[in-house]
Amino acid sequence: MHYRIAVIFVSVWLTLGSHAADMSKILRLGFPTAETGFDPIAVSDLYSNTIIEAIIEPMLAYDYLARPVKLMPLTLAEMPQISENGSTYTFKLKPGILFADDPAFNGKRRELVAADYAYSIRRLFDPALRSPWLFLLDGKIVGMDDVAAKAKTANKFDYDAPVAGLEVVDRYTLRIHLKEPDYNLLYILAMPTLGALAREVVERYGSDLAGHPVGTGPYLLKNWIRGHKMVLDASPSFRATYFGSTPSNDPLDRQIAARLAGKKLPIIGRVEVTVIEEAQPFWLAFLGGQLDLSGIPVEFVNQVIPGGKLSPSLVKKGIRHYQSAEPDLTYTFFNMDDPTVGGYSKEKIALRRAISTAYNTPQEIQVIRKNQAVQAQSPVAPGVAGYDPRFRTDLNEYNPAKARALLDHFGYQDRDGDGYRELPDGKPLQIEQASVVGGDNRQFDELWRRNMEAIGIRMTFKKGKWPDLVKASKLGKLQMWGAAWIADYPDGENYLQLLYGKNEDANNARFKLAAYDRLYERVKRMPDSPERTKLYQEMAKLVLVYAPWKLGVHRVANSVAQPWVSSLKRHPIMHAPWKYLDIDLAKRHTRQ
């Protein structure tokens, strides 16, 4: 009798245990760049956001397995209802979701409510926080602009002022009213930036909030040595979560679904992240088994995956390789207001197109990027709505002969015999490209210089530190500079907005073409469709012929995993899928 009770007691105790996560399972990762902090509204770098993703939850998230990417409810009970032609969204939260324990809650368990999301969205507009993400919702929510404007003059944001567009209908229901339909709202609300924070926590920690991310997510921040190490432990308050994605026919999907069926998530009890800035120690740490998952530093790519396949010695160790196209674009922009390279006249267009076509992108891909990229054909990157692999032109190819022909035709000749071309009016032609100080950029400088020498253009480099160059760019003082953009949400509009004439903040080329702007204002109101994709391509054509940008590449992402890590599937937007992963401790021990 007692024995039976004991068994029942123990089994009940085991299933109702504080968390299902196994604390002996530790996932060890490395970041090649230091994180900056964990206030979702304030940080914009990838690595900080990766940590935030595991701790703080937005209303929606992406389905782990579905490709192309698909949204699913995260803290919601169901997908939101959309009405009023796409201007009103109603969100119903799941009851019983708890924040991780924190002194700010005075010992009580704190449930997630709709007001928390309304509060978190308001924080985006607080001028004191100067959020770099403001552009996501700026001017879109009914009534928010007034409150934000008042905050600027009063120098304080009134979090209690009512906003018509953020309607807390009841404890678990939030309704958002937009000024006009925005088909990307749900993607925006799936970003960790708009994860739920509790007001008590924010008010308690103030400017130290960056070190105290308290969320409803599967992990909490246990320990943080700034710029060096982060330790996350499974959160005891995390609700019982089971794997819910339906696998496709892909064998990897089925494998993962089978493995995770019926298991309470997260499985891994602890995640340790170390910052390792130099490539050699980073890679050696992975090879030595000190890291479980890692990207492949580009310098070593050809050793690790020669010809695109994992090297035999690594295959023997059981290491697995994952590769996927990222929604990523690199480009070099010309300052359209610059007297030398800017302008919409034929000679200026010809100059920019000549410079662009003389640059040996294939060699950049082969030597610098070790074939981990493909040439971009349009500003819209792969993996986002509106991308069409069929769209190809000959405008972006490497053709120095064409460059020379263009320059010859429009009068950029070498008249004084110094080996370099002058402007059509005879004045010297000085092209200066900005470049951040540091070893990695030097290789790009070398390639640019060599290619420009080959067509008779003298290119010099304005070296500086990142903040200084950004400042110069904002002031319109740069001629050319390289840049990159990773999609915030999976829609091509996120790239096209960078060339919109009225976009003051991010249009670093200062491109203002009426035809382009008209198209942009049209596509903003359209949902994803073949018609919209065609319009995206019309915009791409304008970008190609007027050449405010020289399109670069779409980078390919690689990661490698140790044999004892399972259930891993690379996601283009989710960077911290740790709650789905598992570690085979026995395998790891035999390795070491």
Place this chain on the structure above:
Amino acid sequence: MSAVLDRLERQYQSGSSGIWQIAWRRLKGDRVAMVSLVVVGLFLLTIVLSALGLIARDWDDQVGVSYASPSFLGKVDNTEALSAGAAIPELAVPIDATIVDLRSVDPLADVMPEIEARAKALQSTVNDKAETLPFGGDKWGRDIIAKTIKGAQSSVLVGFAAAFIAVFLGTVLGALAGYHGRWVNDLLEWVYNVFTSIPNLLLILAFAAVFQKRGLLTVIMILGVTGWTGVYRLIRAEYLKHANREYVKAAEAIGASHFRRMFVHILPNVSHIILVNLSLLVVGFIKAEVILSYLGFGVPVEMTSWGTMLQEAQNELVIGKWWQFAAAAFLSMAVLVTAFSLLTDALRDALDPKLK
């Protein structure tokens, strides 16, 4: 009367040349010093030839494949030279994709046919890239030997030029402080203390961050302006000693100005210290250039230096391409710096009046 004093002046002036003759005799007898002198001489000759463009002129040309291996290693698998990786499904171009016609929106549409024709006429042939190079190639396929020679030119130029500036500053300031004394000395001592309280590297970084224009000149200026303190100390001590000597008083008596006394009379007597410190600084600055290049403050992109080569080579060991690392760190810089240091030591010993 003046003839006597003239002779005296000349005697005291030429007193220092006696040191040089003795030193040269001592040096000649030291075999290690002689070998070092020859090595340094060879390097300097190579550098002059390179600066004149007679050798290593095409160091920047991509003559080999990416990471071409050294010839003496024979046939080696070179995975870096592969021109394509595996295809990625999402990025695959569908077979039926065609080039999109842009003529309807292209402002240059009317002239494009003519330009295309012209381009065809301008097509040039592409040279074949070598599989191996004498001491291997870097990631762009540039010859390591040519790069090393060109790098020597930059690194040694930086070393010498910066050393000259530092020595010049240190000597002038040291002379002023030691000779004049009083408030000049106090002021210069204060400046010296301020400069030496700040760790050298921090000072260099701070200056490097301030000078906006990057380039060889900037690096040289930074090293020169932060490196004068050692010479200053020594020269000041010497000038303190010499300022009260008879020959200087004699020079004053015949009407030599302060400037003449400082730099025509006393200076030759401290020249041996200047030379030794110049050598030391050259060595120190060549090594400092490596660190500066690593941090990104090195020579501009039109040039290369040992520091830049090391910075490029730092990740090449792991992929088994050791030749740029070896050439930069060991075969060239170590040899020159060793030879230079040994020469400096021998010179210092040879010039030391105390040693018999």
Place this chain on the structure above:
Amino acid sequence: MTAYLIRRLWQMIPTMLGVMLLVFMLFNTFAGDPAQVLAGKISNKAEIENIRKQLGVDEPYWKQMAIFAKQVVTADFGRSWSTKEPVSEIFAKRIGPSLTIMIPILVIEMFLCVALAMAVAYWRGGLTDRLVMIICTVAMSISFLAYIIAGQYFLGYRTELFPVQGWSDNLLTNLATYAPLPVLLAVLVGLGPGIRFYRSVFLDEISHDYVRTARAKGLPESTVLFKHVLRNAMIPIITNVAMSLPSLIFGAFLLEKFFSIPGLGREVINAVDKSDFPIVKAVTIYLAFATMVFNLLADVLYRVADPRVEFK
């Protein structure tokens, strides 16, 4: 003695002021605009002005200088401009790892260099002397950077004798596991100049009269060296060690970068990079102060050890 100390401490003030002036001049002509760093990925001009106002970058120079002076006196440099962490906390947390590396390096280097230099001084003039000197010179002509890259690759990865990188919270673990390789590399690099320096110190001592006297008394060479010369040479040795500590802390940044050690050197390099004025100000002032204090200590030590040395 006390009068001497007080005078020296008093003399430190103009130097301190000079350092502050230099730092201030440098970083105000610094083009780095910290506001840009804070504004992150996307920023607009109005916001940036706001930030500059909040950070006090807009105040007139003399006002900024006065604030700076107050900070030095109270040793409170505010918060980092990029991470908002109080500067004093950053120092407190980062100095530990730096010292954990630096002190073993200093101690081991001192013992090794002195021992080897003494051996060389014993056999001076002969082939061994020459050979050792040449080896030292060769060792010194290879860049520290090269040592680290090669050392980490061969000793850390190839032979698996040491971990490739890392750091822990436990002092003993750090000393036993993570510190050895960086310490070894730094000591290797320091042997060359160290042996040369101490050798010249010993040779200098040996040329003094008391050595001739000792030999004339019939004492064996080893006693002369190990008992008399060493004792007298201890002063320059210890003062040299004492004075090199402040700059070593900063110079270790290469090691910290490659071995992922959360120390002060790496912190400062990043601060210079990000135009994080408070941290750079603080480091410069603290290190300048430390240098002056250690110099004073060295001089006092000299005086205490050798009464013949005069105080000026």
